[in-house]
Amino acid sequence: MKNPIFWTLSLLCCAFAFQAQQSLPARPATPVSVPQAVPICGGLAATGNVLENSSSPAPSSSPSPVAGDSGVIRGKVVYEGGEVRKLLNVIKDERTCGADDLVDESLLADANGGIKWAVVSISSEIKGGKSLDELPGDRVLDQSTCVYRPHVLLAGVNQEITINNMDHTLHNVRTASLMNSVVNKVQIYMPNMPHPSDKTTFKEPEVVNVLCDVHGWMKAYVHVVEHPYYAVTAADGSFEIGGVPPGKYTLHVWQEKLGEQDQQVEVTVGQAAEINFSYKTLK
Incomplete structure (x- = not known):
């Protein structure tokens, strides 16, 4: 059995330690780290327990x-x-x-x-601005039910134009203008063959008439332009x-x-x- 003096000293030490701990100032609560918003599937972002809609696109580097x-x-x-x-x-x-x-x-x-x-x-x-490549519309002229479609086409100088015969009949594509070379193409429909198609360009800006010598009512206009x-x-x-x-x-x-x-x-x-x-x- 241990000495009674040992037990007495032990109890006194415990009492002093408890009193010292109680007299210390309260420690502030440790801050809780809140996670940043993290993108998740479906265009939503999670922030804590809240879901926010973030479907708007990211800012473009070139506005x-x-x-x-x-x-x-x-x-x-x-x-x-x-x-x-x-x-x-x-x-x-x-x-x-x-x-x-x-x-x-x-x-x-x-x-x-x-x-x-x-x-x-x-x-x-016009100073600056867009390039000719931004000219609106397609550079395609179709002959469909004996009508040029579209009736008016925009094409830049030296931009390639495709002219198609979509009909089950013969067409003749002929242009009339002042400054550009004449286009005169016969487009013959052949059963079970790809539809006739030709490509052309115009080098000078002007309004070019497009006709069909087979069907006299057919007419279109190509505006050959230098800017968009x-x-x-x-x-x-x-x-x-x-x-x-x-x-x-x-x-x-x-x-x-x-x-x-x-x-x-x-x-x-x-x-x-x-x-x-x-x-x-x-x-």
Whole structure:
């Protein structure tokens, strides 16, 4: 058995240690680390126990030029005579060409007078901005049910154009212009063979007429251009030219039957300049 003095000293030491611990100041609580938001499947982010929608795209390293350093020109081209819709007189290859009523697109206007197939462009000098590769539309001209589609095509200088015969009949593609070489291609349909197709380019800026000597009513226009600030009007006559550097410009409109007009327009960064053209009723 241990000495009673040993037990007495042991009890005294424990008492002193307990009293010393109780007299110490309270230790602040250890901060809890909160995890950062972590992307998870489905476009959501987890932060603690909360799910947040993070479906918006990440900021682009190269911001859109339209939002940052350019503006937009938009408007309508209108015919004061109201709606115009005439049918073509199909007198040949009715089985292929006359399957549908073919509309005369040389002047086509909706119930509000909106003109389809007018061409709007900036005709004054443009400094900087977009490249010719950003010209709107495709460089493809189809012959379908004996109609050139589209009726009006935009093509840059030296940009390749594909011309297709989608019909089960013969077509002859012939161009008429002042400054470009004549294109004259016979495209013969052959059963069980790929449809005829040719490619061409134009080197000089101008409006090129495209005809078919087999079907005299067939006509299209290729606007050969040097910059991308062009637009072809939609079925309601509306147009929009985007990515335009700020400044004052001359805006030009062309329509094959009604002629040409010019107006002045000023473009401001981040803004849309509204401008409309109106053609008088033909007598």
